[in-house]
Amino acid sequence: MTDTHTATTDGDLDVFALASRLSGGHVADNVEILNQLEPQDAAAVLVLLPVDISIEILDKPELNFGPEIVVALPRQTATILLAGMSADMAADIVQQLEEPARTELMQALDEPTRTTIEGLLAYPENTAGAMMTTEFVTVPANWTAERTLQHIRQVERTRETVYAIYVLDAFTRRLVGAVSLRRLISGEPSARIAELARSPITTSPLTDREEVARLISRHDMLAVPVVDKAGHVLGIVTVDDIIDAIIEENTEDAQKFGGMAATDQPYLQIGLPGMIRKRGGWLCVLFLGELLTASAMQHFEGELEKAIVLTLFIPLIMSSGGNSGSQATSLLIRALALREVKLGDWWRVALLELPTGLILGAMLGVIGLVRVVAWQKFGIYDYGEHWMLIGLTVAAALIGVVVFGSVAGSMLPFMLQRAGFDPASASAPLVATLVDVTGLMIYFSVALLILSGTLL
Amino acid sequence: MTDTHTATTDGDLDVFALASRLSGGHVADNVEILNQLEPQDAAAVLVLLPVDISIEILDKPELNFGPEIVVALPRQTATILLAGMSADMAADIVQQLEEPARTELMQALDEPTRTTIEGLLAYPENTAGAMMTTEFVTVPANWTAERTLQHIRQVERTRETVYAIYVLDAFTRRLVGAVSLRRLISGEPSARIAELARSPITTSPLTDREEVARLISRHDMLAVPVVDKAGHVLGIVTVDDIIDAIIEENTEDAQKFGGMAATDQPYLQIGLPGMIRKRGGWLCVLFLGELLTASAMQHFEGELEKAIVLTLFIPLIMSSGGNSGSQATSLLIRALALREVKLGDWWRVALLELPTGLILGAMLGVIGLVRVVAWQKFGIYDYGEHWMLIGLTVAAALIGVVVFGSVAGSMLPFMLQRAGFDPASASAPLVATLVDVTGLMIYFSVALLILSGTLL
Numbered sequence: 001m002t003d004t005h006t007a008t009t010d011g012d013l014d015v016f017a018l019a020s021r022l023s024g025g026h027v028a029d030n031v032e033i034l035n036q037l038e039p040q041d042a043a044a045v046l047v048l049l050p051v052d053i054s055i056e057i058l059d060k061p062e063l064n065f066g067p068e069i070v071v072a073l074p075r076q077t078a079t080i081l082l083a084g085m086s087a088d089m090a091a092d093i094v095q096q097l098e099e100p101a102r103t104e105l106m107q108a109l110d111e112p113t114r115t116t117i118e119g120l121l122a123y124p125e126n127t128a129g130a131m132m133t134t135e136f137v138t139v140p141a142n143w144t145a146e147r148t149l150q151h152i153r154q155v156e157r158t159r160e161t162v163y164a165i166y167v168l169d170a171f172t173r174r175l176v177g178a179v180s181l182r183r184l185i186s187g188e189p190s191a192r193i194a195e196l197a198r199s200p201i202t203t204s205p206l207t208d209r210e211e212v213a214r215l216i217s218r219h220d221m222l223a224v225p226v227v228d229k230a231g232h233v234l235g236i237v238t239v240d241d242i243i244d245a246i247i248e249e250n251t252e253d254a255q256k257f258g259g260m261a262a263t264d265q266p267y268l269q270i271g272l273p274g275m276i277r278k279r280g281g282w283l284c285v286l287f288l289g290e291l292l293t294a295s296a297m298q299h300f301e302g303e304l305e306k307a308i309v310l311t312l313f314i315p316l317i318m319s320s321g322g323n324s325g326s327q328a329t330s331l332l333i334r335a336l337a338l339r340e341v342k343l344g345d346w347w348r349v350a351l352l353e354l355p356t357g358l359i360l361g362a363m364l365g366v367i368g369l370v371r372v373v374a375w376q377k378f379g380i381y382d383y384g385e386h387w388m389l390i391g392l393t394v395a396a397a398l399i400g401v402v403v404f405g406s407v408a409g410s411m412l413p414f415m416l417q418r419a420g421f422d423p424a425s426a427s428a429p430l431v432a433t434l435v436d437v438t439g440l441m442i443y444f445s446v447a448l449l450i451l452s453g454t455l456l
Numbered sequence: 457m458t459d460t461h462t463a464t465t466d467g468d469l470d471v472f473a474l475a476s477r478l479s480g481g482h483v484a485d486n487v488e489i490l491n492q493l494e495p496q497d498a499a500a501v502l503v504l505l506p507v508d509i510s511i512e513i514l515d516k517p518e519l520n521f522g523p524e525i526v527v528a529l530p531r532q533t534a535t536i537l538l539a540g541m542s543a544d545m546a547a548d549i550v551q552q553l554e555e556p557a558r559t560e561l562m563q564a565l566d567e568p569t570r571t572t573i574e575g576l577l578a579y580p581e582n583t584a585g586a587m588m589t590t591e592f593v594t595v596p597a598n599w600t601a602e603r604t605l606q607h608i609r610q611v612e613r614t615r616e617t618v619y620a621i622y623v624l625d626a627f628t629r630r631l632v633g634a635v636s637l638r639r640l641i642s643g644e645p646s647a648r649i650a651e652l653a654r655s656p657i658t659t660s661p662l663t664d665r666e667e668v669a670r671l672i673s674r675h676d677m678l679a680v681p682v683v684d685k686a687g688h689v690l691g692i693v694t695v696d697d698i699i700d701a702i703i704e705e706n707t708e709d710a711q712k713f714g715g716m717a718a719t720d721q722p723y724l725q726i727g728l729p730g731m732i733r734k735r736g737g738w739l740c741v742l743f744l745g746e747l748l749t750a751s752a753m754q755h756f757e758g759e760l761e762k763a764i765v766l767t768l769f770i771p772l773i774m775s776s777g778g779n780s781g782s783q784a785t786s787l788l789i790r791a792l793a794l795r796e797v798k799l800g801d802w803w804r805v806a807l808l809e810l811p812t813g814l815i816l817g818a819m820l821g822v823i824g825l826v827r828v829v830a831w832q833k834f835g836i837y838d839y840g841e842h843w844m845l846i847g848l849t850v851a852a853a854l855i856g857v858v859v860f861g862s863v864a865g866s867m868l869p870f871m872l873q874r875a876g877f878d879p880a881s882a883s884a885p886l887v888a889t890l891v892d893v894t895g896l897m898i899y900f901s902v903a904l905l906i907l908s909g910t911l912l
Contacts, residue, residue: 026657028674062674149641156642163619163638163678181637182619185605186612201482217703218484218518220696222619222678239695240676243702247673250706251790257713258786258884259779267791268804275812279783280819283858286779287820291827293771298837304767308760311767315749315892318771322778323715323742323885327735330714334707335723348724356731363736364743371747381754402739428714428884429779436771 013041019048027053031060039068047077055084058093061244064269067096075108083113086160088133088241091120120235128212129205131245132226132235135160139193140170141177146189152181161238164223167197174231175200180222202227205234209245214339216242252424253337257330259286259429282427289433293318296440303444307455309383310447313368313394314440320364321401321439322432325409328353329431332413336423346414353410354403361402365395386454393450397443404442405435469497475504483509487516495524503533511540514549517700520725523552531564539569542616544589544697547576576691584668585661587701588682588691591616595649596626597633602645608637617694620679623653630687631656636678658683661690665701670795672698708880709793713786715742715885738885745889749774752896759900763911765839766903769824769850770896776820777857777895778888781865784809785887788869792879802870809866810859817858821851842910849906853899860898861891 022030022045034042034057046054046069058066058081070078070093082090082105094102094117106114116134123129137159139148152162165184167177177197187196202225203212216224216239223236252262261278263270270278297304304311332349335341341349372391375381383390409431413423448456478486478501490498490513502510502525514522514537526534526549538546538561550558550573562570572590579585593615595604608618621640623633633653643652658681659668672680672695679692708718717734719726726734753760760767788805791797797805828847831837839846865887869879904912 026675060676152638153642156638181641182608182612182617185637185641186609213699217696217699219482220516222695239678239699240673243669243673243695243699246699246702246706247794250702251794254710254713254786254790257710258782260783260786266794266796267787268797268801268808272808272811272815275808276815279780279812280816283776283779283783283816284819284823287772287776287823290772290775291823293775294768294827297768297771305764308764308767311760311764311770312750312753312757314767314770315753315774315896316743316746318775319746319749319778319885319888319892320739320743322775322888323739324735326714326884327716327739330710330716331723334710338703338707338722340722341724345724352724352728352731355728356735359728359732360736360739363740367740367743367747371750428782429775432775432778432888436775440771 013037015041015044015048019045022057023049023053027056027060028062030057031063034069035062035064039065040072042069043072046073046081051080051084054081059085059089061089061092061241064266066093070105071097071101075105078105079108079110082117083110086133086135087113087116087120088131088235091117091130095121123205126209126245127205128203128207128209128224128226128237129234131209131212131241132205132237133160133241134235136164136166136223136225136233136236137162138166138168138233141167141192141194141197142170143193144189145184145187145191145193145196148179148193149184149189152184161223161236164221164225164236165193166200166225166233166236167193168233172231175202175225175227175233178225200225203237204228209242210249210337212237213242213246213249253333256422256424257333257427259283259427282429286429286433290436292437293440296437296444300440300444303447303456307447307451309390309455310393310443313397314443316368317394317397317401317443318436318439319432320398321405321435322428323405324357324360324402325405325431325435326428328406328409329412329426329428332410333423333426336413336417343414343417346411349410349414350407353406357403357406358399360406361399364402365398368398369395384455386451389450389454393443393447396450397439397446400442400446401435401439404438405431408434408438469493471497471500471504475501478513479505479509483512483516484518486513487519490525491518491520495521496528499525499528502529502537507536507540510537515541515545517545517548517697520722522549526561527553527557531561534561535564535566538573539566542589542591543569543572543576544587544691547573547586551577579661582665582701583661584659584663584665584680584682584693585690587665587668587697588661588693589616589697590691592620592622592679592681592689592692593618594622594624594689597623597648597650597653598626599649600645601640601643601647601649601652604635604640604649605645608640617679617692620677620681620692621649622656622681622689622692623649624689628687631658631681631683631689634681656681659693660684665698666705666793668693669698669702669705709789712878712880713789713883715739715883738883742885742889746892748893749896752893752900756896756900759903759912763903763907765846765911766849766899769853770899772824773850773853773857773899774892774895775888776817776854777861777891778884779861780813780816780858781861781887781891782884784862784865785868785882785884788866789880789882792869792873799870799873802867805866805870806863809862813859813862814855816862817855820858821854824854825851840911842907845906845910849899849903852906853895853902856898856902857891857895860894861887864890864894 156162163181165179169176178200179197183196201219205226223238225236226234228234255262260282263278369391376383376387412426416425417423612618619637621635625632634656635653639652657675661682679694681692682690684690711718716738719734825847832839832843868882872881873879
């Protein structure tokens with residue numbers, strides 16, 4: 001791949017050799033090869049390829065510079081390829097074009113293609129409407145299986161999938177049923193298509209892509225029809241688009257949980273300015289939150305001076321709260337995403353996290369206490385005359401902090417969802433920051449309670 | 457749903473009414489209803505349903521107590537249903553059965569079903585071999601399109617999918633091609649099937665399910681054939697199983713990143729003992745790591761006593777390192793999982809993380825310095841006569857810690873993958889723990905460098 005790339009920048013790329021190589025290859029491999037080229041070079045290769053192979057390549061969501069390649073193509077080739085592509089992918093590319101290329105290209109398109117693309121562009125990003133394609137098979141309910149099969153043979157080349165056939169009322173054109181191709185070919189040729197059809201499972205154009213993914217996975221469908229309120233089919237969302245959407249959604253969620261803005265670019269293409277933009281904002285916000293720990297400690301300055309030994313355990317106690325919190329948050333983000341837990345279940349979750357936090361906190365508390373006792377007894381460190389009280393302070397604070405971390409970490413995704421945000425916006429660093437400040441308060445309050453009259 | 461459940465525990469569940477309701481419903485809804493019942497009650501309902509509906513229900517991976525239900529069924533019904541199920545799901549259920557039920561049931565099965573299930577059980581979990589089903593369509597290469605279609609019509613009911621047809625060499629029975637059903641029906645009926653076929657994309661039985669998912673998504677396939685070294689088809693992995701696998705894999709990754717052992721049970725079914733088991737181990741390990749922070753601070757005890765003002769910024773500096781580290785880790789885990797970055801790219805990543813860490817650290821350093829200056833100037837807190845040096849210490853330590861966090865956080869997934877572990881095993885708390893101890897060292901070293909001769 002480095003070779004190809006070097007050849008490009010050297011300007012001695014043999015586009016003819018490459019085109020002949022591509023016309024024999026698998027489309028996924030072709031896309032990978034073109035991804036190594038400059039968009040102008042990729043366009044030069046596409047021009048030389050048979051039209052159907054070029055269309056197949058442009059149709060792959062894995063192609064990195066689709067819009068740049070389309071702009072670099074001769075206008076006439078570009079319009080032919082866009083008209084031949086599946087409508088959802090063509091709309092995706094048009095959407096990413098800069099002006100004036102976008103308007104120019106739209107005007108050059110044939111009327112039906114333009115209308116279809118304009119219609120798809122009207123739906124908000126990440127909805128069924130924006131993902132759907134308009135190339136599907138519909139037949140009137142009064143057709144026979146044989147006539148339907150005949151129709152499919154004729155239109156097969158122009159449809160994204162023919163494995164689901166949608167049956168429309170012959171007069172109102174409303175969706176009344178869906179037939180799978182396997183059922184169609186195994187049925188009696190003379191059977192009316194309406195008799196072979198099942199009642200369809202549908203979705204609406206404004207449904208979120210996560211919801212559509214759940215529906216497709218729940219019913220093991222190859223495609224789901226998108227219908228308007230009157231019951232007319234606007235398009236279909238196919239299973240391969242859904243897989244791409246699930247992977248993208250999971251990447252975004254993982255990045256958010258890591259405490260950064262989501263990015264859909266491959267890592268090595270983000271670049272330094274992009275990295276700073278995506279990570280800097282969140283890091284500064286979290287830092288401002290963490291500045292409260294300095295304020296909290298200033299507040300307890302008198303206690304710190306009297307019992308400097310207390311500072312030794314501050315990082316330990318704070319991080320234990322953060323760790324238990326991010327465990328709870330990661331569990332609940334997935335549980336909410338998979339609908340294992342609903343918004344109304346928050347109290348059942350709290351009732352489970354409370355004893356969980358108590359037991360986990362007690363486990364860590366015992367280890368912490370053993371550590372203080374051991375270090376004291378074996379003479380590794382001298383915690384002073386009140387060493388047992390210090391050990392108890394550490395143990396009690398650990399229980400308090402882990403309980404608070406578990407409960408706060410589990411409730412945060414609920415609060416975000418309640419407030420209309422994606423629960424996945426809860427990040428491990430955000431939970432840690434929340435728990436850090438509170439953890440300090442808990443630690444010093446416990447210390448005041450246990451050590452008053454002795455150290456404090 | 458609560459009603460159904462109450463009815464169950466009260467013992468007055470009307471299984472006849474429920475069975476008649478289920479026989480008219482969508483399979484996904486039926487599964488949800490049965491998930492609310494005790495396994496014995498669910499079995500009682502299944503016995504009353506038509507066999508094909510019961511099979512459809514048991515075939516859904518969303519059914520929670522499949523093995524418990526099968527055990528509760530009359531032995532004869534159980535064998536009929538297992539024989540009718542898709543082989544991969546039947547093997548899944550048999551695998552989860554306890555002895556002696558497992559052996560008893562296997563012996564009661566008919567010979568072909570038992571052999572198939574035993575074959576599938578031989579493959580390790582999460583591989584193509586363990587996920588595949590043996591119910592697919594193969595035809596000899598010398599058949600015509602018409603004869604193939606005829607064959608599909610006959611066997612359609614017993615195959616998981618008929619949308620991909622595998623063409624075998626008539627003599628060696630090796631896989632020579634694959635034809636989609638759409639291509640089959642649109643081709644000439646008299647055409648030889650070998651002429652319609654494309655060269656197949658295949659996988660091997662020991663391939664990891666993540667790799668299979670990538671293959672299916674890359675080539676937009678509905679199923680991928682699993683072949684042995686000699687080129688014989690052992691089974692196929694279908695797209696709906698892949699979606700379930702992707703979702704499960706992502707849940708596991710998210711939980712690992714949150715710092716806990718992965719669990720495939722729904723959140724509310726894990727229970728308190730399960731929670732403690734899944735979370736306690738990791739939390740204790742991390743706690744033992746964090747105990748090093750106490751040791752590190754003991755090491756700098758003299759400095760802490762002389763300059764107690766330094767303690768105020770410990771939580772701030774440590775958490776900034778942890779946050780920048782978990783950003784980098786979450787980015788790289790996904791990038792490695794999506795193959796955007798390969799093992800050999802580690803130095804390109806390090807070369808990007810180094811300046812990223814420097815700039816992000818400098819941003820936080822400036823905010824930290826401004827904070828110290830502002831508090832001092834506005835009289836909110838008195839950092840003493842050397843306040844400017846303290847501000848500079850904080851700023852320099854922040855840069856050092858964020859650089860270390862970014863680089864260490866980005867390299868950890870590479871090191872895990874290199875050592876043969878899943879990069880997703882890198883968790884936000886693990887990164888934080890690594891960076892916490894080092895962060896303290898960096899902070900005190902910077903302090904010694906800048907404050908020697910003044911405060912220290």
